[in-house]
Amino acid sequence: MAAERGLVVTPVDGDQPSLLIGLVTWAEVLGLEILAAGKSSEYDFVFDPATSTITVNGVSREVPGFATLWEIGEAEPRAVFAARRERLGIFGQRAVPDLYEMGVVANWTGLMPDLPPFHAPVAWITEVVEAFQAASSGGLLGGERRLDIFNCLRAPD
Numbered sequence: 001m002a003a004e005r006g007l008v009v010t011p012v013d014g015d016q017p018s019l020l021i022g023l024v025t026w027a028e029v030l031g032l033e034i035l036a037a038g039k040s041s042e043y044d045f046v047f048d049p050a051t052s053t054i055t056v057n058g059v060s061r062e063v064p065g066f067a068t069l070w071e072i073g074e075a076e077p078r079a080v081f082a083a084r085r086e087r088l089g090i091f092g093q094r095a096v097p098d099l100y101e102m103g104v105v106a107n108w109t110g111l112m113p114d115l116p117p118f119h120a121p122v123a124w125i126t127e128v129v130e131a132f133q134a135a136s137s138g139g140l141l142g143g144e145r146r147l148d149i150f151n152c153l154r155a156p157d
Helices: 016-029 077-087 096-109 125-131
Strands: 036-040 045-048 053-056 059-062 146-154
Touching: 016 036, 016 096, 036 096, 077 125, 096 146, 125 146
Parallel strands: 036 146, 045 146
Antiparallel strands: 045 053, 053 059
8 A cells, every 4th residue: 555655665674574574684683594583572471480470471270280390301493382371371371562563573584474373382592493493303393484473482581
């Protein structure tokens, strides 16, 4: 619509979508193959093992047994991500800003989500690489050049 009116519309420089678009563009200019790109969701999932509670956006709920899902360890990553999603179903795991921001990124880069609402795993930052691999390599994604979000899992400290 902007082009039809002789206008140029760009993402706000410094906002998450523009930063991700810039990172993808930089990697492509270098000739790197893009397997996946994404960002952390708006809210962290903070697990307190002393109380077995998860706090998200100021709301705390007891989640008995979550300690068994705290780390992937020797388990199959997809199974752990699925169990976390199920156990934390009391919390929203996708936010409207995430969906619209990633729509901007998809329109600019051509990267697309596997699922319209994204996989949105609850994961430690160090687990993102395991989550955003192709399913054939043990990850969640159905192919390459995918776009997704994750919910950052962390401790209170």
